[in-house]
Amino acid sequence: MAWTPFGCLGALLLLGGIAYLQVGHWPLYARPDPKDLALFGLRLGLLPWLIVAVAALGTVCAGGIMGMVLLLETLGDAMDGKWNFESQKRVLAHGITCASGFILFWAQLGSMLNWLAD
Numbered sequence: 001m002a003w004t005p006f007g008c009l010g011a012l013l014l015l016g017g018i019a020y021l022q023v024g025h026w027p028l029y030a031r032p033d034p035k036d037l038a039l040f041g042l043r044l045g046l047l048p049w050l051i052v053a054v055a056a057l058g059t060v061c062a063g064g065i066m067g068m069v070l071l072l073e074t075l076g077d078a079m080d081g082k083w084n085f086e087s088q089k090r091v092l093a094h095g096i097t098c099a100s101g102f103i104l105f106w107a108q109l110g111s112m113l114n115w116l117a118d
Contacts, residue, residue, distance in 0.1 A: 001069075002094040004062035005101030008055035012108050015048050019115075027115040048116055052109065059105045066098040 018039055019027035037044045073091050077083040 001062055001066055002098040003101065005059045005098060005105045008059045008062075009101060009105045009108060011051050011055045012105070012112055015051060016112065018044075027112070029114055052112065052116060055105070056109065059102060063098060063102045066094060070095045 015037075016027055019032055019037060022037065023032050025031070035043075035045060037048060070091050074083070074088065077087060
């Protein structure tokens with residue numbers, strides 16, 4: 001679950017990579033028009049919007065679920081008196097992984113939305 005935002009980021013980068021292969025540069029406003037994007041000769045149409053919507057929803061859900069799981073694990077250990085830094089390293093690693101993927105996804109989405117909204 002912690003790696004889900006990175007998978008969603010990969011989906012965005014795949015769309016940018018397809019556009020890059022067609023026009024020779026990272027997608028900019030109206031170059032190429034997202035509606036004209038094609039893969040193996042097949043036009044993608046509204047598929048980029050669908051991919052972005054599913055990726056955004058997946059990232060938000062993964063962030064919320066991971067946040068709740070991490071909070072409950074930490075509070076559960078604290079309430080049982082078993083909390084120590086050694087036991088929390090895994091929880092911390094999952095939290096950092098999910099948060100960094102979440103931030104990278106939303107940063108990339110901001111630049112991609114300008115292209116897709118054209």
